[in-house]
Amino acid sequence: MLINSETKVLVQGLGKDGSFKAQKAIEYGTNIVACVHPNKKGQLFENKIPYFETAKEAVKKTGANVGVIYVPAPFAMDAIIEQVDANLELIVCITEGIPVHDMIKVKNYMKDKNSRLIGPNCPGIISPKLKIKIGIIPGNICKDGDVGLVSRSGTLTYEAIAQIGEAGFGQSLCIGIGGDPIHGTSFIDALSYFEQDKNTKSIVLIGEIGGTKEQQAAEYIKTHISKPIVFTIAGTTAPKGKRMGHAGAVISGKMGLASEKIKALKEAGAYHSDDPSKIGDTLKNIF
Amino acid sequence: MLINSETKVLVQGLGKDGSFKAQKAIEYGTNIVACVHPNKKGQLFENKIPYFETAKEAVKKTGANVGVIYVPAPFAMDAIIEQVDANLELIVCITEGIPVHDMIKVKNYMKDKNSRLIGPNCPGIISPKLKIKIGIIPGNICKDGDVGLVSRSGTLTYEAIAQIGEAGFGQSLCIGIGGDPIHGTSFIDALSYFEQDKNTKSIVLIGEIGGTKEQQAAEYIKTHISKPIVFTIAGTTAPKGKRMGHAGAVISGKMGLASEKIKALKEAGAYHSDDPSKIGDTLKNIF
Amino acid sequence: MNLHEYQARDLLKKYNINFPTGEIGSTPQEIFDISKKFGGEVVAKAQIHSGGRGKAGGVKLCSTPSEAKNFANSILGKKIVTSQTDSEGVIVEKILITNTTIISREIYLSIVIDPDFESPVLIASSEGGTEIEKMAEESPNKITKIAFDPVLGAKPYELRRVISKLEIPKNAIKDFYSLVNNLFKAFIETDSTLIEINPLIIDDNENIVPLDCKINLDDDSYFRQKELFSLRDKNQENPIETRAKDFDLAYVKLDKGNVGCLVNGAGLAMATMDVTTKSGCFPANFLDVGGSTDKEKIKEAFRILVSDENVEYLLINLFAGIARADLIAQGVVEAAEETLFKLPIIVSMRGTNSEEGFEILKRSKLNIHIAKDLGQAANILSEINKANK
């Protein structure tokens, strides 16, 4: 599941920024086999990876099974849909700033499709063991190990990765699910994967204020997860109403508060790192 | 699958016409357990079957697993959606004249749902063995037997049932899939059911001009159906363009012609009754 | 229901789809005045519910107002027969005058509902101006088709392929996206089954300009599209079909034949036609009374059927399910007596109360021939027909 030695990656959105990110992924060891650009058919990226006009054609010609999207927000929905229609198993969308109405449409469209989406507005996933990264998590801060990491944040994910390493552990797989209110792969999906993954012995979960996804994760943990979980919630001191819009506050009431999320996850048996700079220490303490 | 001795039916659309149809179904032996009407909560239909305000509530209270819809066309889409949301396994929509744009929405909505739809604009299904009918096929013309019948037509279905009976056979199950261009259960779904159904020994298929569903059925028959099939296509002498709109003609080209459908089904090994009044005779001849 | 070109233009204008300036007139003087106002060359187009109008002389490029007036004089109030009308043709009551446009290329564009995709599809061809059926036969590889998603509309990544196949000029690409999106919006909101822009032209400034359009609406959407249906032009329809429609009956007039067919259900109606034809007789028409149980409706159906002068025999073929055969028989008898109908009536009735129905017919003084099924009915009909020849 997710990524393995058979993973062949297709890249969409190779502007200046996207090209840099793709290069970094190739350097890390990721097997990028195809690039998609409507006007570059026949050309090569980095003198070796062929461009195709459409994702469907790229999949047909190269057998790509994973897609990554760096395209700018106005065109990101279309890129996701194109990759879904091309039947890619996993689609990682890094793009930030996609209108929420677009993501509603994307999620609705994907209901009966076979693709799994990670993101958008996420750093993607990385496997230090396989030396594969789909996205932008810096490879040099990761090391192979048995901690599964799932996070709503971007740079705080890197912070957590670094702390895990400093505490003497490594990562089985890091999954950045992204900070947008409507996103693909959820905490629950990631937890379910880690529970089944034999390379994963413990789990680190990084949550944030807003929404109720952490509470849903807590419910799931109670009945489905046997492995130890360390978590932190960013934003315990965030002023109410500043980041959460009026709308969010209405719907979930006080559910969006960090305190509520911490309570739920603690009740589910997860270990709380009440200081985001002590995630590594908390992890060390439970072993 | 479809209907069995556990079938509990919920009825929606009990106006004058719908009430008459429901009464006939009860007389035949159908186990109608619930009626749905927004303003008749607490009342009884025919002094015995309770009315509920919503389909969900009716399902919760009675365990209904099959729905039938007689509601007028303007409200039929909503009734189908309500029954889908109430998780009914099978929904039979008799209603005629539903706007095609509504059916596009319905089919799109049902993509990732668990309900099976039969119709709309169809006579429904009947099982002479179980004495259950969901819809309006006259019970008195049916008899228990081993011929599976699937048809796009309404009254021509009755004609075929009568002919099957006159030829000395009976029906295992009759499925009227309806004459609308966009509908639920297809020829292929019905054929697949009959192939697996141990009570069915042979199949009668009644097609019509327009669309390409018969050709799709032919393709399916080639690889999936081992039981003998007798078919007829209504409209061999229909003037081109009269019933089919300009639109249909464009899309399927000459595929909508009876001659093309007959050719495809014959090539798939089905037996053609070139005279719709000789369906029974054709069936007799193959045994 | 069909809209006239000028109605379709007005409707699409609300969706930001703009045609060359045009105005409608219904007298030669009006046509003269409009043409004069437009100045220079104009195109005069007869407003009828049919394609193939150009070849049938319904469209004329006029250099002067007088030329337009003469054209109007020659065509207003007359019937035009095209490849798509029946032999009677349809009447011209209005003419649309538009400015001329310098055409550099013609494209075909339409949205229809495709039962295989279960969604609206966009059909496009780089060769517009002719009928799509002809294109489909002659150059199918020039036609592209993409499906609209109910939520997403046309997917941009698919539309790019269409744009490249149609060779839309770079400067017009944005307008093309808008056009397709606006057409789709119109298609959905008006409950259309067809919107056709043919031709969509590329003018000498590389702009895309829709020149002609056609809209068909879903008759089943009448209940929520009353305003649009008020545009219905009954004068363009066969008056008997219109009369039947008003009684919620489906009537189809056929080109040859002498048998009037009264049936219930579309499938059975077609089967009746097939079997009748096979036996050597031809239906003159058929009328589907549906699941109706209303005697008045049956009587009206009878009246409509026999109002066709070609009818020499009446074939009644019914399978009564919800409908009751006795009620139908009663309606037939009353209507026949009322219209003094004396021609032979061949009847096959099955299902609910068919025995009672036969009794009613037998008791009447009509020229009734009773058959046990459709096959026998066709045989009887064929024999009587032979005897009469």
Place this chain on the structure above:
Amino acid sequence: MNLHEYQARDLLKKYNINFPTGEIGSTPQEIFDISKKFGGEVVAKAQIHSGGRGKAGGVKLCSTPSEAKNFANSILGKKIVTSQTDSEGVIVEKILITNTTIISREIYLSIVIDPDFESPVLIASSEGGTEIEKMAEESPNKITKIAFDPVLGAKPYELRRVISKLEIPKNAIKDFYSLVNNLFKAFIETDSTLIEINPLIIDDNENIVPLDCKINLDDDSYFRQKELFSLRDKNQENPIETRAKDFDLAYVKLDKGNVGCLVNGAGLAMATMDVTTKSGCFPANFLDVGGSTDKEKIKEAFRILVSDENVEYLLINLFAGIARADLIAQGVVEAAEETLFKLPIIVSMRGTNSEEGFEILKRSKLNIHIAKDLGQAANILSEINKANK
């Protein structure tokens, strides 16, 4: 982005949602004239980007034009502080004058995006007029919520339940359906994240009439909603937040505290705040430079941060992934020298080129304290702070 009430009214009018007649004025004389034109009683409403306006004195029922003028005199150009603004409040530059309506009952209605349903939802309460948060706490059972389907909109069978719960008068049911459908259409087409009608009133004739409305637009939809975003009123926003936004930076001003925080990434920003607070210091603000690698942007970020008079320390906490720590350091040094910044800067940098970044900072003449991680940075900060007190 927020719209003003009068802008939201104008926008919804295009969707056939009609409010009591109203007109906007920005001087006492204009308010006088409008009120006079309206005749009789009017309601005068200050146009600000905040709820809770009524309780803060921003709404007044005026019996005469002079009363309205006096109200305008007292409030125009002044700032209003409500329960939803910060302690500075927001300025009143326009007043909306509307006709009065006889209210028999008040209802609450809104559409928001619900991440759990992954769709827009309709929120309704039979008790309007107050803030929904309050209702949610005080009478949650009066609130109903149904999801909109992207294709179907509000499902009629579910809407029936809402109608019955709200006890909409029978004669107004049809209007209520239309209102909800029109609101949903507006919500989708304008990329809204909130449309709130509060109150929706039932008047003495049993009609439903929307009285007040609020619209928030999705900032991420700017690229396709330029016309709507031209309605943006920068005077209602914190000027520093506006300046940051213009540079595509996310700045949040906080109520207390003396630490300016320069961070990258929202999650890390919050974590920085949490850790700082835990160590006994409070952030005065924070500025998220995102994945930016642009030195000019970093410099602007620095300038914005230190323009806050409360800032006594600067905390830089970065985890460079795509961004490069050395470039950021260079930007900080240049901006600090340019602004003659002398206060202590505590820095934790990790990731890409962080060593080079540290070197650049060390070589500068700034008052730099280097920490190996966020925890240590917080400790250093806390110690300096204690020493200074």
